[in-house]
Amino acid sequence: MIVRPFSKLRWAIPALIVGSLMGCGLLSPTPRETPAPVEAPGMAPSMPGAAPVTWQRPKATWTAASWADLPGWDKDPVQEWWPALWRGCVKPAAAWAPVCAEVRKLGPQWGTQVQDGFVRQWVQSRLQPWRVSAPDGRTSGLLTGYFEPLLDGRRMPDARFRYPLHRAPQGLGVRKPFLSRNELERTPEGRAALAGRELVYLADPLDVLLIQVQGSGRIRLQDERDAQGLPKVVRLAFGGHNDQPYVSVARWLVDQGAFSLEQASWPAIRNWATANPARVDEMMHANPRVVFFREEPLPDPTVGPSGAQGVPLTPGRSIAVDRESVPLGTPVWLDSTVPQVWSANGNGAPTPLLQRLVMAQDTGGAILGAVRADYFWGWGDEALAMAGRTKQSLALWVLWPQGAGPAR
Structure with missing residues (x-):
């Protein structure tokens, strides 16, 4: 995403999701x-x-x-x-x-x-x-x-926005590897490590997957307004990960028979999740790596992440x-x-x-x-x-x- 082995930005959608498979005339100068x-x-x-x-x-x-x-x-x-x-x-x-x-x-x-x-x-x-x-x-x-996602989110959870993104927990970097995704979400020690570290809440677990794969993203806050009365947009920059091995969810889905390696893509993952909502949590937990974030202001929306x-x-x-x-x-x-x-009709344009x-x-x-x-x-x-x-x-x-x- 943007590093790293996870740089400050992300792992590429097809690369990391699929894993390692994959002028005009201007002024003349003086x-x-x-x-x-x-x-x-x-x-x-x-x-x-x-x-x-x-x-x-x-x-x-x-x-x-x-x-x-x-x-x-x-x-x-x-x-x-x-x-x-x-x-x-x-x-x-x-x-x-x-x-x-x-x-x-x-x-x-x-x-x-x-x-x-x-x-x-x-x-x-x-x-x-x-x-x-x-x-x-x-x-x-x-x-x-790769790219920088733009996602809707909220500071406080509600019935729709209930999937959190966290800042790095205390002790990250001292204990290596840190707790896995399963341990962070399902054990008392893990829940205690993340308590009070929530930055924003998203509406879809696949949005959590997307921004964690990319390692950075823009969040359009639905419960905060900017000076123009529009949803405030902030950037969540890469803030570390738990040093657990990365497991490609696309590779996991290929192994599950969801689609072939050649068909692996972000749309294919979303289509599978829509058709198998009861297994989304299983898919997410196939990857033990968790990415943490830090919030940065976004004074100039034309500037990319670091x-x-x-x-x-x-x-x-x-x-x-x-x-x-x-x-x-x-x-x-x-x-x-x-x-x-x-x-939309499935016809492909020539590839320049x-x-x-x-x-x-x-x-x-x-x-x-x-x-x-x-x-x-x-x-x-x-x-x-x-x-x-x-x-x-x-x-x-x-x-x-x-x-x-x-x-x-």
């Missing part, structure tokens, strides 16, 4: 707005016939590449990526200090105020692309998606990765496709390419391996629909500062 190209050549790809230049990460191999190797590189409106880079440069890794100093000097809106070509030129003059592959040489992997890098995520331009393959704060070129969105520059700014418990990414779609119903369908083939390249040493 000379002062256009940074001078960097002369340092960086690490160029090997000459034909020579051994390729490679770097080894704990879970991945990086091989020096050329810009021509990046499918669709000249088509992505990379100026839309600049704000995500600027946010990432607030907390840069050591290798990124010179580049990020320049990014911060240019400001968060520079990339959106100049023509796309200037941003692309800036990137190419400062960074070097590297193809990411698994230790066994595989260059194809998996792209999934990821594992500690910076706000940008819809469509932030991803979660395995940090042993790709360090947090690294630009990544994705080569994948947009998931097929089905219309998803080839774009993003930032590695989050992690996830099911986001493991070299060529693996979880794409942040944003928040709300449309993001839910896209995230729930994202299960695409993936190739990726990382962009690393020219002249910098191997990624650590």
